[in-house]
Amino acid sequence: MxxxxxxxxxxxxxxxxxxxxxxxxxxxxxxxxxxATAFRALADGSTxxxxxxxxxxxxxxxxxxxxxxxxxxxxxxxALKVVxx
Amino acid sequence: xxxxxxxxxxxVFEAGSFAEDTGGLH
Numbered sequence: 003m004x005x006x007x008x009x010x011x012x013x014x015x016x017x018x019x020x021x022x023x024x025x026x027x028x029x030x031x032x033x034x035x036x037x038a039t040a041f042r043a044l045a046d047g048s049t050x051x052x053x054x055x056x057x058x059x060x061x062x063x064x065x066x067x068x069x070x071x072x073x074x075x076x077x078x079x080x081a082l083k084v085v086x087x
Numbered sequence: 088x089x090x091x092x093x094x095x096x097x098x099v100f101e102a103g104s105f106a107e108d109t110g111g112l113h
Contacts, residue, residue: 021102029104037097063094075097
């Protein structure tokens with residue numbers, strides 16, 4: 003399940019993570035470091051499983067927890083309508 | 088050995104909006 007960014011949503015890298023700017027209503031959203039790592043993987047075409055593995059490679063977290071967190075992140079981004087999955 | 092970074096739960100939160108920020112530039 004790769005993510006597709008909505009065409010009206012732009013991204014900006016920050017020291018802390020990633021900011022998503024929704025050009026439709028001017029809202030912007032902050033992703034923290036782990037969310038940014040998962041988001042970049044998913045936006046590059048990785049599956050949830052692969053994004054979770056990316057987290058386990060960089061952070062002290064188990065695969066099950068990482069997978070659960072990535073799924074929750076995807077659900078939140080879809081709910082905000084900044085991506086389609 | 089690879090040094091793993093401390094893990095924090097991935098979070099996304101609304102950081103604001105340009106409508107609010109520009110608002111004396113209405």
